[in-house]
Amino acid sequence: MAETIDVNAKKTGKVVGGIIAAAAVIITALNSFTAVSAGHSGVVLTFGDVSETVLSEGLHFKIPFIQQVVQIDNRVLKAEVDCSSASKDLQTVSSTIALNYRVRNEASAQIYKEIGPSYEEIIISPAIQECVKAVTAKYTAEQLITERQTISDQMKELLHNKISSYGLELEIFNIITFEFTDEYNAAIEAKQTAQQNALKAEQDLQRIKVEAQQTIEQAQAEAEAYRLKSEQITPQMIAMEYIDKWDGKLPAVAGGDSSSMLIDISEIISSMEQSGGNTKSVPVAAPPVVTVTETAEENNSSEE
Numbered sequence: 001m002a003e004t005i006d007v008n009a010k011k012t013g014k015v016v017g018g019i020i021a022a023a024a025v026i027i028t029a030l031n032s033f034t035a036v037s038a039g040h041s042g043v044v045l046t047f048g049d050v051s052e053t054v055l056s057e058g059l060h061f062k063i064p065f066i067q068q069v070v071q072i073d074n075r076v077l078k079a080e081v082d083c084s085s086a087s088k089d090l091q092t093v094s095s096t097i098a099l100n101y102r103v104r105n106e107a108s109a110q111i112y113k114e115i116g117p118s119y120e121e122i123i124i125s126p127a128i129q130e131c132v133k134a135v136t137a138k139y140t141a142e143q144l145i146t147e148r149q150t151i152s153d154q155m156k157e158l159l160h161n162k163i164s165s166y167g168l169e170l171e172i173f174n175i176i177t178f179e180f181t182d183e184y185n186a187a188i189e190a191k192q193t194a195q196q197n198a199l200k201a202e203q204d205l206q207r208i209k210v211e212a213q214q215t216i217e218q219a220q221a222e223a224e225a226y227r228l229k230s231e232q233i234t235p236q237m238i239a240m241e242y243i244d245k246w247d248g249k250l251p252a253v254a255g256g257d258s259s260s261m262l263i264d265i266s267e268i269i270s271s272m273e274q275s276g277g278n279t280k281s282v283p284v285a286a287p288p289v290v291t292v293t294e295t296a297e298e299n300n301s302s303e304e
Helices: 002-030 105-114 119-136 141-146 148-166 182-231 235-245 265-274 296-303
Strands: 033-036 040-046 049-055 058-061 067-073 077-086 092-103 168-179 258-264 289-295
Touching: 033 040, 033 067, 040 105, 049 105, 067 105, 077 119, 092 105, 092 119, 092 148, 105 148, 119 148, 119 168, 141 148, 148 168
Parallel strands: none
Antiparallel strands: 033 058, 040 049, 040 067, 077 092, 092 168, 258 289
């Protein structure tokens, strides 16, 4: 009876041992391979020591329980950092910087060994803060607005030089915002309003000058036309105009034995000149004197 129990126990022990051995083989086999995901590189650790060998994408063999593979993301990553700095004219500037960067494949082991996985907090953010402060201090607040692209290019170049030595590649750099204090914004708005008012006043002044010049030129043209017209008027023309408008009737004069009535055209012209005619500059030739004589006999005969 005892021998039967020992045989069964031995058989059971062999089965359990076989299962354990099979499980160990399976576990060992599974730990002998590692898969590196797309867009990543594998850093090999041997007993915690970083190997210089960097694994590319795909399936790779490793020593089970001795080697470990840490995956480093080599895809384009985004970082956004809020910065505070001072301009050349000591204005407080708040800015937001956004950039795209990536870890170079060949530098994955170096970054993991020297920095670890937190390279954004350790390298990227402090480098951005330093670059923004260094470049902002070279420009006034107004220049930060008007020369934004130039400033962005300088910051990008400076940041690229700082992080490239760590194996980080800067792809895109953007200044999202440049913000100033409320007092400075109010001063800028007041300055713009004053410039607009000055421009409007200058435009109004130019318009007034043009209108005044037009009025002067129009008056000069009218005066010149009037002068030319006046030069064309002669005393003879005035006399003819008067004669053309005369109805041919003479005033009736009653007198003694003899009387006469004289109509002197020159006196008419003279009176017209005194009343507003413009013939003073032209010599007046004495027009003929018309004499009308009536005798007493003619008057008596007409009465009979």
